[in-house]
Amino acid sequence: MTAGWLLAALVLVGLVGPPLCRAFGLDGEAVDLFGRLAPASLEHPLGTDELGRDLLLRLLEGGRISLAVGLAGALLTAVIGTAIGLAAGYAGGRVDAALMRLTDAIIALPLLPLLIVLAAVDPIKLGLPAALADGGLASIWRIVLLVALFGWTTVARLVRAAVLSQKERDYVRAARALGAGPWRIAVRHVLPNVASPIIVATTLSIGNIMLTESVLSFLGLGIQPPLPSWGNMLTNAQELIWQAPHLAVWPGALIFLTVIAFNLLGDGLQDALDPRGDAGI
């Protein structure tokens, strides 16, 4: 549960930090070219980056965005995955077979190369109006959609397995006997009972989604600067690794801590919600 506390702290700081700093008049985007790459000091507790912006403030802002992407992506993944898993598990037969084929096909594909292609697609060519397509907010939405596009498979499989085990239970038969239609049974009766694997899988997926977002941002295809994200803060850090190694350490460390916290939390939830005896030898 240490993970839980760590997470709570991170999320709180991420949410509260930037608005608080802005209230104090500290500007995360203030550029100070004379103070580039400064090491830690009283004025800049973690130093400055390549444009003289305060690193701590950027980390807070970036954290907000990275966390938002992680949570939104996980939510979207959960929704899509649950819908597909529920449909496949409950409907059975050819629908199930077709959906599972699709899921297996997507799982079998190499993730990152395809994400790079998708991220590099120009939404204007797809017909989106330029004003919508170029903003920083658009890059956030794009990332969320992209990670959800591939991430739903784990949740779908888990939900399908859980639904299959619930399908034969008596309450389902009772509901059917009372005349409830398949939709109603699936959503109102089966779904609440498969909630725990969904919660576990979603929590575990947050870490993965954050990692994917950070990789894409690092490669320049995710969150676009000047919007900070822990990933894209590392993009320039590599060139400056000889002059200012601290730029590379902090954003990555925060990604690492957040992801491992979510993973430990998910693992803990799994143990709590789905206990299995561990026999020693």
Added chain:
Amino acid sequence: MAGYFVRRLVETLLLLLVMSFLIYGLIGLMPGDPIDLMVSADPNLTAADALRLKALQGLDVPLPERYWRWLSATLSGDLGYSRLYARPVLEVLGPRLLNTLLLMGTSLILALVIAVPAGIVAALDPRGPVDNTINLLAFAGFSMPSFWLGLLLIILFSVQLGWLPAGGSASIGESGLLDRLRYLILPVLTLTLLTAGTFIRFVRAAMLEALREDFIRTARVKGLSTTAVVIRHALPHTALAMITITALHVGSLFSGALVVETIFAYLGMGKLIYDAILGNDYNLALVALLLATLVTLVANLVADLAYGWLDPRIDYGG
């Protein structure tokens, strides 16, 4: 069994075909039309020239026909010409693919070498201090952003200690094996540490499952030592799960290799795909992506077949 194999093979090829069409379309949606780029770079090209060039390159026909032309050319062996490298695609791909396979293969083997003993040791004393430590390390392994680990290793070994080069595949002018090995160390280390994390968890879970079986209890009751029980009875039982998981991980190994190659400027397929996509080299990007997909799909196919072949309880007939 043969029927299953044929069916899976057909499915794989079909998927590859569908992917090739999708990727072909997606690449067409990327910003930067090559002809427009040429026009904007050269003030002497007129609009009429642009139209002629487009007709010459076959860019004025609708998408399905363009795709068909590409497909027939590829199937007859002509993989196209890379704009970025000014060489035929096949020439560019060959050595890069080998580099990546070298990176991936070495990392995979090392990761298994680390993960199998660690997973076994962890499984022998569940929830104990050793297990908790190994578990935490494993979590750390797969929670770490690959590029961050790479950067940290560069800071430690290249910037601070100066022992290893910070990037590249080989020294200029040198082609010795030992030299290439020096450049391989950090990329392999990065990829290995990341993969080992996931593998440790799987080995541990597989061992825990195996140790729960009745035949293990029988072996213990018969008086066999822990080592004998683990190595001679439990471990072979986990081999099935291990093979499947390893083969299924080729996909994420490839993605990891992509990032590692980009950080260390290691001349492999991953970096090639990245450069090609960002450099608008469509021929190269398309073929490279399809090759990556093919490798991953083949690994999955091998995993499925190995699973069916090794476990006599599974019957794929019909």
